[in-house]
Structures are given as C-alpha cells and as structure tokens.
Amino acid sequence: MAMATIRVTCGAVSGAVLSGGRDGEDGLRTQHGRWLRAMAVEEGLEDSCERGGEGVADPGPDSLSNALSSLAVGRLVARDKEQYAILRSCLCAFTEYVGDGLLREGSPEILQNVFLLLDNCMRRAERGPDAAMARSALLPFAYSGTTEGVLRRCFAHAEYGGGVVRTVEAVWNKWRVGGQARGSFEEVFRDAKLGRQHGDRSGAKKSAGGEFGRDLEQYEQCLLQLHDLYEWLSTGGRDSSKAPSQIKVFHSVLFKTFVLSSVITNNNDAAGAGALMTEDELSKFAYCQELFDQLLGILDGLSEGDPIASAWCPPDETSRTVLGEIREFVNNKDLVPSGVEFWRGKFMQERETRRKTHEQLQQLRGNIRVLCRVRPLLGDASENVATTMPLPGMIRLRKSKRNIDFEYNSCFGGDSTQEEVFEEILPLVMSFVDGYNACIFAYGQTGSGKTFTMQGTNESPGIAPRVLHFLFQHSRQSQETGVERRIEFSMLEVYNEGVKDLMSSASHKNLDICALGPHQLGPNMERVPGLTKKTVTRVSEIEALIEQGTRKRATTSHSLNDHSSRSHAVISIRYCDANDAEAPAPVLHLVDLAGSERVAKSGVQGVHLKEAQAINKSLSALGDVIASLQQKSSHTPYRNSKLTQLLQDSLSGNSKVLMVCNISPEESSASETMSSLNFAKRANQVEAGQAKRVNPLNPSS
C-alpha cells in the first residue's frame, strides 16, 4: 500500500520539474525546451521529441514526465537507450540552469528535484540489471567536474531551505564515499557561503509545511532504496563481490534517512504530535524506520569475516558519530528484525569455528585456559545485576554506565550446574590420567563461589569430589586391562604465609617448601616434604577426607561472606602405578584461593586484618608471576610468597593449567568483578609452553 503511494508522489515530483515549479520568470519551460531541443538534435533524437506530441520546441510533457517519473522511482526501463538519452538531456538542461545562475529564490523545488534525479541516476548506475547502460549514459555526466562546479554553486542557494541543503549534503556525501569529490561538505558549504554574492536568508525562508513536504518526498526515495538494499542483504545468495559498492549506497542512504527522520520527527514534534503527518505518511515513516532497523540488525549480526562487515567501515568520524546515533536510536526500540535470524545463525556458526581455532592455538602454545563462572544472585533478588552473557564465551560487565566485554574459553551463568562445569574441565582430567601434571585454580572475590565450585556441597559436589569419582572409575577400568592404579590424596592450606597440613592429626605446625626451582625438582621429589598423603580406595573415603580438611581450614565470618576461607587450600591428587612405587606419577592440584577482595571492603580488623593482608600479599605475588609469564620476562618472581612457591611447578610449563574465575553478579561488586575479570584475562594470555607427560601411564592414548 505504501509503495503505491510513493510512486504517485514521485510522479508529482517529476511533474513539478517539468512545469518549472514556481519559477514563472521567463518561462523555464520555454528555456528548458530550448535546451532540450539542442540536446536532442545533438543526440539525434529529434524524432522522439516529436513523438512526445509537442514538436521539436518541446519534447513533450508526456515522454519526459514518464521518463522522469520512471527514473524517480528507480524503474527506468534500462534497455531503452532513447529514454536514457532524453533523461540525460533533461538533466543537462536543469544543471545548466543552475550553473548559469538562472535558478534563484523562486526555484527551490527544481533545484531539489535535480538533485533527487542526480542521486537516483548515480544509484541506478551503481547497481541493477541495467547498471552498465546507466553508467555509460549518466555517470560521465553526473560525476563530471562540471557537476561538482554546479554543486558548489548550488550551495550558494542554500537559503532556499533546509531540505535543499540536506539533499545536496546527501549527494555530496555519496560522492565523497565514492572518492569523487574533494573536501568535506562543511568546508565546501562554508566556502560557498563566503563566496556568495547575494542572498537574503530570511526572505527565502520557507514555511515548515513546505520543507516538511519535501523531506517526506526524499524520505520516500530513501524508502525505496532501503527496500532494495534490505532485499539484497537478506538474501542468502547475494553476491559478495558486490558488497563494497552496495555498502557505499547503503552508507549514504542510511545517512540521508537518519538526517531526514530526525528532521521529520523534529518538525512533527514542533507542530504537535502527528500534526504534520497524514496517516499514510505516518505509515510510510514507520515502514522506513522498520526497514532501517532490520538493515542495522542484519549488519549487527554479521561475522567479522563477512565481506559486508569488512566493507561496512564508516568513512570518517562524522559518519561514525551518525552511525552511533543511528544504533542508539534503533536500540531504543523493541523491534524484532525478521530477516536477522538467518544472519545471526551464520554469525554464531562462524564465531564457534573461530573460538575452536583459537582454543587449538592456545593448546599448542600451552596457554592457561580460563573458565568464568557467575554465581547466582543470593538473598536479595532485587539487587541490580551487573553481568550478562551476550554470547557463548563472553561476559559483559556493566560498570559506570559502560559495557565491558571479556572473552574466555568458556563462561557459565548463574543457572549452570556442577555437572556442566565438570564436563568442561573433563579434557584436562583426561590429560591428567594420561600422564600430564595438571592444575585447576579458582580465583575470585570473597563469596563469589570458589569453594562451591571446587568442593561443592554434599548435595551438589564440586570439582574435587567429581575428579576423585572419575579416577575411581578409570582405575577400575584399567584394572580390567591389567594396570593397577593407586590414588593418593593430600590437602594443605597456606595461611598467614605458613603452610599447614590439613590431613595430619598431629599439631598444626608449619611445613617447609623445597627451595629448588621448578625445573630442578626431580620426578619423585616432594615440593612440600613431610606432607601427609592418604591412599584412597573407596568413594566413601573422599567425602570424609575433604570434610576433615575443610573443617581444619581457617575460616572466619566477615561482612562479605559468613563462612569465608581465610587461606588458600590446595588438594593434591597423585595417580600412581600401584605396581611400581618408583615410577613418576602425575599430580593434579586443585587450588581454592582465598577471596581477592580489598581489605577495606571486607571490614575486618585485628587478627583478621593480618589474615587479609597476607592474602592480599600472596595474591598480588600470584598476579606478578602471571604478569611476568605473560610478558615472557627472563625472571619470574616465584619466591615472593608461599603460594607462588607452591604453584611454581604448575605455572612454569610442567602442567596443563585451568583457571576458574568466579564472579559475583551484583552491581555492588562491579569493581571487584572487573579486577577479577582483568586478572583472568591476563592469565589467559600466559603461554606457559606445552606440558610434557610425566609418565605415559596409558601409552596407547
């Protein structure tokens, strides 16, 4: 319905061109006819002018009107050379009028229509089945230096009203995108204004209704162009080689549409809601906005590698700002773009491929893998949430009204289960049973779910008990194939820079850490000599051991967590060859770090303040080690804390390492969350190198 109305209106535009608008001086039509006749003679088209019905003196309103309205709606029958020739003559005539300064204050419609047609010609010449013909017929004319000169003169007529200026600007911008014009619109416009010989702005001011009408006409043109572009973009079989030229058109149409839509909206608002628009105009306006949204939706969903996405690069800052505004404008609305699903699917597919490739590369380099887990909201469900997961593997943090995106190997939301998390770390556990050292450490603010993830509860067991269950299963299977395994379990804590054995029934005395460097420790040498190791043979023993260790572990209550761990807990599991006590066995460390919150925020004092300071010292030492590994420094400061001395074997390339970054979703925790996410990002960049098998317990794997 909307499209039919547009054609009628465009016909009226052409009619205005032919009748010379409101010029009325010495008869534009006569002059026009004179020019056209000369052109027609030059082109050898006298016959067709005569066929127009009004003789050679005037090519006839019908033929020209038809040709112009065809052009205006972008429906020119291209194969008709004759039509192009007439159009070309017509355009030449109008342009010459402008060039000769014959168009004065009385002729804004003509000026505007000339540019509409110019604009349309350029569009026709850039695409469509008859592009080649249109190009040869029109482009030399439209892109010629003469036209640039004419455009410059037109700026001098800017006082005809905002509508004309905007049309000129849109045409000019299109030229700039095509690399045809020199200088920016603003510069040329300013120059033209300075060089203007006469002109009375106030006298030439148009009524709001007049300008508004012209804006709508242009808007209709945009609508047609947008419609074509939308169809092209949303078709799966579109030809990607045409993407750059399509995007050029797209840029300028979007720009123009945006300018026009704000002008129309402003005009309408100024005159009272809906006052200037008829119902039909409103529906056109809405249709245009909808198309516009859909186009942007498609662009948003394009993957990085898509030729359109790479061509979609705003030419300068101004356009970038305009595009930013367009996006804001579109994002404010609650539209579900229909054609977007296809592109979204494609995008997700490509993203997944990219993620897998990236992961393979990380494995080759021996990067620390990072898994991020968001704790569900606890207690006050009305608290504002600062974290979302817009895409797989991505965490978005909203902080100080800004969105910051972080990408990791995998991310888990508040509704994730312990099973899902274990499934994600299973490849690492498989590597461990295959003979590699491994380390999983949980990092995060206090109360963010580290202990829940690493140890869990009886109802919802975490990583440690699940790993042990898995090892029991695995050892049973290998027994069937004649290989006997033994599982050794130890648990210690680093508390106030002392190392304590959590499995020992003896007094809670501190243990020493072997001073040898990471590559100096022999295969069966102990990093913590004297640490109790329990051989576990039954599933039922596991829970009891973990519970015993956890009971002994230092916890306290402070303002952020009722049962906060004030120490770093390390569970170490050895998977040994039961028949060969001398055979080197791989070790898996499961590290539940103490909370990384700032001392002031936890609100502790006295002895707990000392604990907090020790935690901060060791975590900042861990941060220094990570930074040094990330920067590949020649020296890594493992010795600065007990925690880093303990973890040096895992971080120095002897192990496969995975970090779980636990975060709290609440807005009030955004600063702590940000620092955890940054820490995890740095850790993810660490290339520790490929770990080697300690002992190929399973040579076939």
Ligand SMILES: Nc1ncnc2c1ncn2[C@@H]1O[C@H](COP(=O)(O)OP(=O)(O)OP(=O)(O)O)[C@@H](O)[C@H]1O
């Ligand atoms: N994914 C989850 N699902 C359900 N409850 C959770 C989850 N993560 C954490 N919790 C709950 O949140 C609270 C705090 O979790 P937890 O004690 O594991 O945090 P923490 O990071 O270990 O804290 P701290 O560093 O102070 O020891 C606990 O009551 C825990 O049960």
